[in-house]
Amino acid sequence: MKKIIKSLGVIAAMSVIVIGATRAYFSDQETSKGNVLSAGTIDISVDGQNPWTAKYTDKLTDMKPSQVRYVSFTVKNVGANPVRVWKHLGSFVTATGTINEPECTAENGVWGGTTCTGSPTPIDNLDGVVTYDMSVCPVTTDDGCLVDEDGSPTGTDWATIIDAVDQITLDDIESAWIDIAGFLTDKALQKDDEIKVVQSYHIQADAGNEYQGDTLTFNIDILAQQLNAPEVTSGTLLMENKDASWNILKGDGTWGFLIFKQSNPTFEYTFKGHGLTPNTGYSLIYYADPWPGNHPGALLGTDMSDANGDLVITGNPDLGFDLPHPNDGNYPTGAKIWLVPSTCYNEGAKSVTCWPFPADMLFEYNLIQYDDTGP
Numbered sequence: 001m002k003k004i005i006k007s008l009g010v011i012a013a014m015s016v017i018v019i020g021a022t023r024a025y026f027s028d029q030e031t032s033k034g035n036v037l038s039a040g041t042i043d044i045s046v047d048g049q050n051p052w053t054a055k056y057t058d059k060l061t062d063m064k065p066s067q068v069r070y071v072s073f074t075v076k077n078v079g080a081n082p083v084r085v086w087k088h089l090g091s092f093v094t095a096t097g098t099i100n101e102p103e104c105t106a107e108n109g110v111w112g113g114t115t116c117t118g119s120p121t122p123i124d125n126l127d128g129v130v131t132y133d134m135s136v137c138p139v140t141t142d143d144g145c146l147v148d149e150d151g152s153p154t155g156t157d158w159a160t161i162i163d164a165v166d167q168i169t170l171d172d173i174e175s176a177w178i179d180i181a182g183f184l185t186d187k188a189l190q191k192d193d194e195i196k197v198v199q200s201y202h203i204q205a206d207a208g209n210e211y212q213g214d215t216l217t218f219n220i221d222i223l224a225q226q227l228n229a230p231e232v233t234s235g236t237l238l239m240e241n242k243d244a245s246w247n248i249l250k251g252d253g254t255w256g257f258l259i260f261k262q263s264n265p266t267f268e269y270t271f272k273g274h275g276l277t278p279n280t281g282y283s284l285i286y287y288a289d290p291w292p293g294n295h296p297g298a299l300l301g302t303d304m305s306d307a308n309g310d311l312v313i314t315g316n317p318d319l320g321f322d323l324p325h326p327n328d329g330n331y332p333t334g335a336k337i338w339l340v341p342s343t344c345y346n347e348g349a350k351s352v353t354c355w356p357f358p359a360d361m362l363f364e365y366n367l368i369q370y371d372d373t374g375p
Contacts, residue, residue: 043079044224050078066205070151072198074139075222082188083224085181086232087197091219092174094124098213106209123210127171131202133164136180139194153198159183163251164200172257176236177366188227230333231367235262237337238365244356256362258337265374267300268316273339276309277360281342284313286335287352288328295325296350302342323370334367
């Protein structure tokens with residue numbers, strides 16, 4: 001009897017547990033179905049071509065001193081997002097091309113009727129005697145981007161990026177990435193917007209017979225990047241002076257180029273400046289904004305300009321850090337390189353002391369990056 005009672009008790013207890021386990025609660029569940037994560041598009045076309053396959057050899061053949069040839073094209077944002085747009089000339093290859101009697105004689109050879117004999121000294125640096133300029137225009141109206149019959153800009157909306165007055169040569173600007181949308185209000189090319197680019201190529205008036213028949217082969221590159229991408233950098237940096245509102249001054253003859261090794265144990269470089277104050281000492285510096293938490297910067301080199309206002313500084317300082325320095329938190333994507341009169345630079349504090357800055361002070365056109373591979 002006791003066993004039966006115990007069995008009934010176990011059954012009753014199990015019944016309570018089962019009842020407790022099946023108790024219901026009010027609830028509601030909603031499901032968002034079919035979610036898709038997709039990447040946006042960054043894409044440009046040039047003169048309606050995508051990919052860009054055009055060549056401009058026909059516009060640049062049979063050039064002679066003092067002649068100007070114009071190359072133009074239109075860049076359109078055919079992607080879904082706004083982009084920054086950069087342009088550069090690269091992959092230069094110079095060659096003797098066709099040699100004739102005047103070139104042979106100019107290079108100290110002996111013309112044999114069809115060939116140049118003796119011991120001629122070939123001079124093939126055609127890129128060093130061809131000056132270059134560039135203008136850009138937002139394609140919004142027909143009148144704003146007008147050009148004349150030769151291709152020279154005449155419309156009212158053109159912005160000068162590189163001025164012919166500065167006499168910048170192709171070998172100066174080789175491999176330098178130039179921002180060609182920075183003149184726009186938002187510094188970007190919006191979806192479906194277009195900009196027209198005009199470049200001129202001009203063999204200098206004093207280019208002699210040694211350049212007859214010579215050739216230069218090169219690429220024109222256009223790069224579009226999303227807005228928050230790092231600065232586009234290379235081992236060539238254009239440097240310009242600015243006005244009190246930090247606007248770049250073009251066409252005043254004051255400018256420079258820094259050519260450096262982007263990855264090297266030391267910061268090996270050559271700087272060339274023009275239009276500076278004659279017979280004046282200058283300092284080339286890495287400028288890091290000197291407020292707490294940032295790196296103080298570095299002096300890269302000093303030298304004197306000559307009587308014509310030209311300046312060459314070469315060096316390979318062992319910085320011991322990358323550019324930008326990791327502590328330069330205000331400019332983490334690239335470093336500022338400035339040329340300042342030495343009287344305006346405090347070496348101990350690594351600070352610039354002339355404010356407002358003088359007209360012969362040069363600033364980087366783009367930020368730079370350098371990888372210090374030393375120990």
